[in-house]
Amino acid sequence: MYDEKICRYTLNRIFGYRPKIAHALVDSIGSASEVFRIGSTRLKEMLPYTKDICLLSDSEYEKSHIELKRLEAAGIRFICNDDAFFPALLKECEDHPMGLYVRSESPFREIFTECTNIAVIGTRDISPYGREWCERIVSSLPGTSPETAVISGLAIGTDITAHRTALKKGVRTIAVIPTGIDGIYPYRHLSEAERIASSPGCAIITDYPPQTKALKINFLRRNRIIAGLCRATILVESKVKG
Secondary structure: OOOOHHHHHHHHHHHOOOOHHHHHHHHHHHOOHHHHOOHHHHHHHHHOOOHHHHEEEOHHHHHHHHHHHHHHHHOEEEEOOOOOOOOOOHHOOOOOEEEEEOOOOOOHHHHOOOOOOEEEOOOOOOOOOHHHHHHHHHHOOOOOOOEEEEOOOOOOHHHHHHHHHHHHHHEEEEEEOOOOOOOOOHHHHHHHHHHHHHHHOOOOOOOOOOOOOOHHHHHHHHHHHHHHHHHHHEOOOOOOOO
């Protein structure tokens, strides 16, 4: 018998860069577990031109099972897109992931449903003026009703300024990283990442499987996760091309 969570985890691992394929499979067949029950031979008949269908196998399922156990032992969880606490706005994105990797000491309910999230983003080459206003904006959030959380990407410049100010002022913050959950990019922000992961209501999240490197394409794709978590976006400062 196939576990639905492990099956969705496997689909995310195999079709992470092409989540529409995973959605099409689940929508047409009924569930992720049913996709694995059908087997790759039948799936190849149904979708003969779809790359990596052959990876939908028992060996890949078992690999995911082992990897999930290893991650859970390290305090990392995976929330599936069919979970009640999966971000509702993110599900509106047609290529949302089959799930998210989460490093946090808080329950999913507290991370994803108890706050109004806003993204605070901008250039890495932030000016002193931009830094000042980023700090002012985030510093104004404590005591808001409903409670507000700051979402950003842990990058140098605007992102890390927003995260640091949120931590200093007791504002919840979530960092969406462009790598696997077992890595931090840039590494210079490791201490901030550890503080975020260990602070109540805060989290490090990604849709990329473990050992995924900081590829250029990941930064753009990461933005859909940030947007899908938030009710509003504050662009602090940006160059014209940004």
